[in-house]
Every structure is written in structure tokens, then in C-alpha cells.
Amino acid sequence: MRLSTSAIALVVGLLVNHGAQASELPQRWVSAGGALSEWVTALGGESKLVGVDTTSQHPASLKALPSIGYQRQLSAEGILSLRPQILVGTEEMGPPPVLAQIRSAGVQVEMFSAQPDLPTLQGNLQHLGKLLGDEAKARELFTGYEQALGQQKSWLTKAQATQKAPGVLLLLGHAGGKPLIAGKDTAADWVLQQAGGRNLATHSGYKPFSVESLAGLSPDVLVFSDRALSGDAARAALFKENPILAATPAAKSGRVFELDPTLLVGGLGPRLPHSLVQLSAGFYPSQAKPAP
Amino acid sequence: MTTPVKPKTLFIGLALLCVLAIWLSLALGPVSLPLLDTLKAALRLMGVPIEAQGLEQAELILGQIRLPRTLLGLAVGGVLALSGVAMQGLFRNPLADPGLVGVSSGAALGAAIAIVGGTFFGGLPDAFGPYLLSLCAFLGGLGVTALVYRLGRRNGQTNVATMLLAGIALTALASSAVGLFTYLADDATLRTLTFWNLGSLNGASYSRLWPLLLVAAAVSLWLPRRAKALNALLLGESEASHLGIDVERLKRELVFCTALGVGAAVAAAGMIGFVGLVVPHLVRLLAGPDHRVLLPASVLAGASLLLFADLVARLALAPAELPIGIVTAFIGAPFFLYLLLRGRA
Numbered sequence: 086m087r088l089s090t091s092a093i094a095l096v097v098g099l100l101v102n103h104g105a106q107a108s109e110l111p112q113r114w115v116s117a118g119g120a121l122s123e124w125v126t127a128l129g130g131e132s133k134l135v136g137v138d139t140t141s142q143h144p145a146s147l148k149a150l151p152s153i154g155y156q157r158q159l160s161a162e163g164i165l166s167l168r169p170q171i172l173v174g175t176e177e178m179g180p181p182p183v184l185a186q187i188r189s190a191g192v193q194v195e196m197f198s199a200q201p202d203l204p205t206l207q208g209n210l211q212h213l214g215k216l217l218g219d220e221a222k223a224r225e226l227f228t229g230y231e232q233a234l235g236q237q238k239s240w241l242t243k244a245q246a247t248q249k250a251p252g253v254l255l256l257l258g259h260a261g262g263k264p265l266i267a268g269k270d271t272a273a274d275w276v277l278q279q280a281g282g283r284n285l286a287t288h289s290g291y292k293p294f295s296v297e298s299l300a301g302l303s304p305d306v307l308v309f310s311d312r313a314l315s316g317d318a319a320r321a322a323l324f325k326e327n328p329i330l331a332a333t334p335a336a337k338s339g340r341v342f343e344l345d346p347t348l349l350v351g352g353l354g355p356r357l358p359h360s361l362v363q364l365s366a367g368f369y370p371s372q373a374k375p376a377p
Numbered sequence: 378m379t380t381p382v383k384p385k386t387l388f389i390g391l392a393l394l395c396v397l398a399i400w401l402s403l404a405l406g407p408v409s410l411p412l413l414d415t416l417k418a419a420l421r422l423m424g425v426p427i428e429a430q431g432l433e434q435a436e437l438i439l440g441q442i443r444l445p446r447t448l449l450g451l452a453v454g455g456v457l458a459l460s461g462v463a464m465q466g467l468f469r470n471p472l473a474d475p476g477l478v479g480v481s482s483g484a485a486l487g488a489a490i491a492i493v494g495g496t497f498f499g500g501l502p503d504a505f506g507p508y509l510l511s512l513c514a515f516l517g518g519l520g521v522t523a524l525v526y527r528l529g530r531r532n533g534q535t536n537v538a539t540m541l542l543a544g545i546a547l548t549a550l551a552s553s554a555v556g557l558f559t560y561l562a563d564d565a566t567l568r569t570l571t572f573w574n575l576g577s578l579n580g581a582s583y584s585r586l587w588p589l590l591l592v593a594a595a596v597s598l599w600l601p602r603r604a605k606a607l608n609a610l611l612l613g614e615s616e617a618s619h620l621g622i623d624v625e626r627l628k629r630e631l632v633f634c635t636a637l638g639v640g641a642a643v644a645a646a647g648m649i650g651f652v653g654l655v656v657p658h659l660v661r662l663l664a665g666p667d668h669r670v671l672l673p674a675s676v677l678a679g680a681s682l683l684l685f686a687d688l689v690a691r692l693a694l695a696p697a698e699l700p701i702g703i704v705t706a707f708i709g710a711p712f713f714l715y716l717l718l719r720g721r722a
Contacts, residue, residue, distance in 0.1 A: 136696060139697075151696050152694075152696070152697050153696050153697050154694065154696075154697025154698055155568070155572075155697075157565070157568055157569055157572065158572050158577070158579070158698065158700070159579075159698075160407070160579055160691065160695075160696065160697065160698035161442050161579070161580065162406045162407045162408050162438060162442050162443070162691065163407040163691070163695050163696030163697060163698055164696055165407070165408050165438065165442075166406070166407035166408040166409070166695060166696050167696055177565055180579070180580050181580075182580035182581075182582045182585070183579060183580040185582070186441055186442055186580065186582075189437065189441060190434075190437055190438075190441075270563075271563075271564075289563075290562075290563040290564070291563075291564060292560070
């Protein structure tokens with residue numbers, strides 16, 4: 086019985102081997118990192134994913150996959166129970182002893198950099214493309230991405246000729262309460278800059294602010310990123326919890342915009358250029374909207 | 378007070394429970410292994426020559442993941458429970474827990490320094506890096522406890538009440554220092570810090586295990602030898618010294634053993650609450666306050682409890698994993714309330 090099963094497996098294996106030159110490529114993927122999972126999906130590898138971490142929220146279909154928990158707190162046996170051939174994640178993935186255990190079980194562990202810049206993205210996409218067996222698609226995606234960001238930049242230069250960069254604050258909150266302000270060295274700061282905003286916060290990291298000093302900075306634009314609510318509900322909650330914000334120039338001129346908080350995790354994701362276009366259209370209202 | 382359970386029955390029961398916990402901890406996990414494979418792999422690990430055919434996965438999971446994890450759980454659970462008994466004996470108060478002398482908050486401070494300040498120690502040799510967190514936590518726990526002990530001493534006497542208050546003050550101080558580090562931390566380190574504070578047996582490896590096993594063995598062999606002295610201390614300090622017990626030395630030993638044991642446990646597995654408080658209570662309910670029974674029985678009970686809690690932690694959300702501190706507190710807190718309401722505490 087046992088023999089015949091393995092014989093069938095062998096034959097099937099040989100056939101598959103023969104059929105696809107990609108037989109060496111890993112077929113069962115576990116991804117720990119929001120942006121990475123999105124890229125794997127964009128490269129056509131969604132059907133290969135057998136598990137994702139809690140930061141992988143996009144596309145929504147990924148939420149149906151088994152969750153391996155938070156990327157920094159992975160469980161070796163939990164991941165091995167999904168019988169993956171490869172585990173991909175950013176350098177935030179851990180803890181290291183667990184990664185060592187997973188590696189020793191013969192699973193390929195690939196770390197990617199979450200650095201938000203184009204050369205890193207290019208390297209990551211190339212690597213992913215190779216692992217998924219579609220390098221052409223990876224190149225195509227990167228070129229498109231580069232172009233989108235290039236267009237965004239030239240649009241910005243034009244816009245900034247007529248209007249100076251608005252002072253922006255980014256508020257990261259939970260249902261409006263006690264928002265954290267994004268300072269230097271954060272993904273949020275990078276996003277604001279790319280969208281043509283001038284971040285008024287000068288501290289580093291995400292820190293709570295007293296609302297008083299917040300209003301004192303008199304931001305031209307407020308960007309909020311709420312983990313619990315979205316859309317108008319989040320906007321309403323923000324002003325309800327922090328009434329003093331209503332006195333800022335941003336609120337008076339109605340320039341309060343939303344940013345999806347999942348964009349701020351794990352490096353440059355495929356949805357970023359589109360969000361940048363939307364944000365900068367809000368930052369420079371007089372300039373004609375850039376092509377999306 | 379009558380003891381409801383005879384010591385012999387209790388020890389047999391607890392030993393069986395502990396063996397069951399060890400077996401389940403080795404046999405169950407997110408990866409489902411056939412029972413036969415688990416047995417064969419276990420025998421192979423013990424050196425019985427069985428053909429390795431088809432056992433590679435079982436052996437790897439058992440030997441590299443579940444066995445170190447089980448050993449870690451045994452040592453951490455046993456040491457935490459034992460330290461709980463030592464502290465409750467020292468303060469002659471069943472509400473005492475190892476955190477009272479500052480060892481937990483000191484370890485948390487050490488961990489926060491290592492996690493948040495880790496980047497400042499950039500020039501460390503690579504071999505040392507992975508152990509920085511454990512080492513800092515251990516030294517932090519030991520350091521704060523030593524300070525608490527020192528503050529409780531006056532004229533060659535250790536005043537337990539002063540020590541208690543000093544412990545509370547230093548715990549508050551250490552917590553606010555941790556708070557400061559939390560404020561300084563960026564998003565990612567913050568998460569690491571939070572998870573560390575919830576404890577986990579995840580990622581146990583032999584190289585981290587040996588120091589803890591040594592400490593655990595030393596402490597659980599040493600403390601039961603002082604059971605009679607602890608019994609005498611229950612009567613009061615002066616009564617104990619009239620009975621010929623060197624009370625100062627006993628106090629020093631209790632504090633030292635707790636600092637060493639809890640420091641090593643916390644360094645290896647992060648903060649795991651409530652085991653030190655609840656397990657001695659549970660055993661006392663079953664067997665009465667005699668330390669000759671209480672000490673060894675608590676080791677067994679603490680080790681078993683932690684293994685069962687870890688089973689919940691690794692199976693409840695598989696393939697993800699729950700921090701074990703959440704599980705122990707979920708079991709511990711309601712039980713503690715139950716004790717309070719029964720008027721026992």
C-alpha cells in the first residue's frame with residue numbers, strides 16, 4: 086500500500102517536473118510582512134500562499150488564510166504545521182531562535198529589507214520575481230512603480246512653483262483618542278514628504294503630543310490614520326476627542342485627509358503611488374489633479 | 378488545621394500530573410504527528426537505536442522544538458512556584474509574590490535597556506548579541522533585589538517590613554524607568570518590549586536553556602533543605618531565632634534564591650505572572666502549610682501548571698501563538714479572586 090502511494094507520488098512528481106521548468110521553485114509560501122504579501126499577490130503568487138501574518142491585510146482575500154500571528158512573535162511549530170517551503174518576511178521578522186528552528190527544518194527563510202526607497206524595492210521585487218518564477222512581471226511592476234513615482238515628482242515640482250509646501254501633521258490614532266504624531270524617521274514622514282508636505286513635527290518616531298502644542302503648530306493640512314475607524318466616522322471621532330483641532334487652519338479650510346494605516350508598515354507597497362496621488366491632490370488643491 | 382490530602386498521596390498525584398504534562402507537551406503541537414512516530418522519535422532521542430526511516434520530521438520537531446520548550450517550561454514553572462513559596466514564607470504573608478522584592482521589575486528594566494538601548498551597544502561581538510537581553514534582564518533583577526535587600530538592612534538586622542516598602546518603591550521607580558524607555562522606543566522595539574512583558578516559551582533553544590536548568594536545579598535542591606527553618610519562621614522572627622534558627626542567614630538565602638531563580642526564569646522566558654502567587658496557594662489548600670511538603674510539591678505543581686498553560690498558548694490560535702503570560706493570568710486571576718471570596722487569603 087505504502088509502496089504504491091509513493092510510486093504514484095513519484096510518477097506524478099516526475100510528470101510535474103517534466104511539465105514545468107519552475108519545479109525547483111517553492112510552491113508553498115508563508116509571508117510575514119504586509120507589503121511583501123501584497124507584492125507576492127501582485128506577482129501572481131497568491132495561490133501559493135498558505136499562511137500570512139497579522140500585518141498582511143491587503144488584498145482582503147488574504148485574511149481568509151491561516152494567521153501565523155505577529156511577525157515579531159512567530160511560532161516555529163505553528164509555521165511548520167502549514168508545511169511551507171519558503172518563509173518570506175522583512176528584517177522585522179523574528180524572534181531569531183524561531184527563524185533558526187524553521188531553517189533547520191529545511192524551510193527556506195528569505196529576509197527582505199523594509200527600507201522605504203526605490204533601490205531596495207527594486208532588489209526586493211527582483212528577488213521575489215525569481216522565487217516566484219516570473220522575473221519579467223517583477224521588472225514590469227517595478228518600471229510601472231518607478232514611473233508612477235516619477236510622474237508624482239514632476240507633478241509636485243510644477244505644483245510647488247505656484248504654491249509653497251503646506252505644513253502637515255500626521256495623526257496616528259485609535260478611534261480618535263490620544264493620537265500619536267508621526268515625527269522624523271518614520272514611514273509616515275516619508276509618505277508626507279513624497280506627497281509634497283512639510284512635516285511640522287520634528288521629533289523622531291511616533292510620539293503623543295499635548296493637543297495644545299499641536300494646535301500651536303497651526304498645520305495647513307491634517308492627515309489622520311486611524312486603526313479602528315475609517316472615513317467620516319474616523320474624522321468625526323478625531324474632532325470629537327480633540328475639539329481643539331477644529332481651531333487649526335487645516336480644519337477651517339477643510340483640508341483633513343485620511344491615510345490607510347496599513348500603508349505605513351513593512352516598506353513600499355503596491356498601493357502607495359495611488360495614495361500619494363490622492364494625498365498630494367489634497368495638499369495642492371489649486372493644481373490640476375495628477376493622472377492616477 | 379487538618380491536612381485534607383496526605384503528603385504521600387499528594388506527591389504521587391503531582392508526579393503523575395507532571396509526567397502527564399510532560400508527555401502532552403511533547404506529543405501535542407500545531408504539527409500533528411502520529412502517536413507512534415512521537416514515541417519512536419522520543420525513544421531515538423533517548424538513544425534507543427530505531428531505524429530513522431520516515432522519522433526525520435518527528436525527530437526534528439520533538440528534539441529541536443518541543444523538548445527544549447518542555448524543559449524550559451518545567452524549569453520556569455518550578456522555579457517561579459518555589460520562589461513564591463520562599464517569598465510567602467519570608468514575608469509571612471500568602472499574598473507575597475516574587476515581584477515583591479523587585480526582581481521582576483528589575484528584570485523588566487534590564488530587558489527594556491537591552492531592547493531599546495540595544496542599538497547603542499552597537500560594537501558588541503556577534504556571539505554575545507543574542508544573549509544581551511537575557512543577561513540584562515538577569516542582572517537587572519539581581520541588582521534591584523540586592524538594592525531592596527540593602528535598603529531593608531539596618532544595624533545588621535533585616536527589617537522585612539522596610540524591605541517590603543523598599544520593594545514597592547523600587548518597583549515603582551523601575552516601572553517608570555521602563556515607561557521612559559517605552560516613550561523613547563520606536564514602533565518596532567515597542568512591540569518587542571510589550572511581547573517580552575507577556576512572556577513566552579517560544580523559540581527555546583538548548584544554548585539558552587542550560588544556565589536556567591543549572592539555576593533551577595540548584596535552587597530546587599537548596600530551598601527544600603531550609604523547610605524546617607521556614608516552618609519556624611511562620612511562628613515569628615524572634616520565635617524562630619529562639620528555636621535556634623539563624624534568621625538573618627535564612628532571610629539572606631531566601632532573597633538570594635528568589636533573585637537568582639526568578640532572574641534566570643525571566644531572562645529565559647520573559648515575564649510570566651501569577652504562577653509564583655497561585656501555585657503555593659493551591660498546594661497549601663491541598664496539603665496545609667508545612668514547608669517540608671509545600672516546597673517540593675510547589676515545584677511539581679508549578680512545572681505542571683506552566684506546561685498546561687503553554688499547551689493552551691501554542692494550540693489555541695495555531696498556527697499563531699498566544700503569549701503564555703496571558704494564559705497564566707487568565708487562569709491565575711479568577712482563581713485568586715475565588716480565594717479572596719472564600720476568605721482564605
